[in-house]
Amino acid sequence: MELSSPLTCTGDPRTAADRAAALECAGPDALTGGRVLGSIGASGPQVVEGRHGRRHDRPLSRTREVVELSRRIWRREVIEHRGITDPPLPPEKGGTLGKPLKPLTHPVRGTVSVYVAALGPYVGGMGAPGRNFYHDPVCSYGYAAAAAAVQEHYLVDREKEAEAAVPAGLLEQICLAGPADHVRERVEAFRESGVTMFDATPVGADPARLIERVRGWL
Known part of the structure; x- marks a missing residue:
């Protein structure tokens, strides 16, 4: 079994999240001598719409496109792409000075393993009232009543959501x-x-x- 530990970004998390995924991996990969594992996920509408200012549409297609573009960037290809995103932005979509680019630095490796996050047996802490993708897994563990109580508490008083009772058995399963x-x-x-x-x-x-x-x- 291999051991990994997540990297923590300092500074404004919104700025870090908006950077190109490929370049975010290339720097730490150089610092660690080629040991970085990339990861990417589709997130949810609350984050995508609230933080990035984009519609949460075609999440799987967007994920595939980011992985494809990242691999091309790691190979130091000059990027010219037409898809969900269009680097460089064409004039008909408002582009002015954009031109095809490639990284100035030379990545340690021509490729980095990319893990795609998918909702499985583990539980996270993100979601919006009425649309929380982690609600169903918790219910499937046999904690439907507890999940409903936490959700109701969240809707009534978001400032006190930490006080909602979470069964010890559930914590033992997911932590x-x-x-x-x-x-x-x-x-x-x-x-x-x-x-x-x-x-x-x-x-x-x-x-x-x-x-x-x-x-x-x-």
């Missing part, structure tokens, strides 16, 4: 936290079930030491 012996047992269970990548987010005063400890369990 890997607790004493070292418990975490080590759960890691072994994941290994036996066929998990090949363990993505750890260290929480504590010495994150590097925690990562080394987890590495020893793999």
Whole structure:
């Protein structure tokens, strides 16, 4: 089982999110000697419309296009593309000074593995009232009543959503936290079930030491 840890962007997250996915991977890939794994997802309408100012339409086609363009950028191709996005922007769509470009830097690798996020058995924390893509998985775990209570609490008073009761059993299913012996047992269970990548987010005063400890369990 391989160990990975997410990179955290500093500064304005909206600015970072709006940058080209390929260039965001190329820099850290150089710093780590070619060990970065890219990841991309379709997100949801609350983020796409509220943060990026775009309609949340054709999410799968957009995801495929971003992966395709990223791979071309890593190969340092001069990008001229017509699709959902049109780099460079043509005059008929308001373009003025745009021209086909390629990265100034030379990526360490001509390609980077890209993991596409898809809603599976794990639960996240994003969503809008009335349209939360994580609601159905929680219900399928047998926590339909709890999910409904949290959603109702959220709609009534968003400022106090943290006070909504979440069953301990649900937290144990979707989180890997607790004493070292418990975490080590759960890691072994994941290994036996066929998990090949363990993505750890260290929480504590010495994150590097925690990562080394987890590495020893793999």
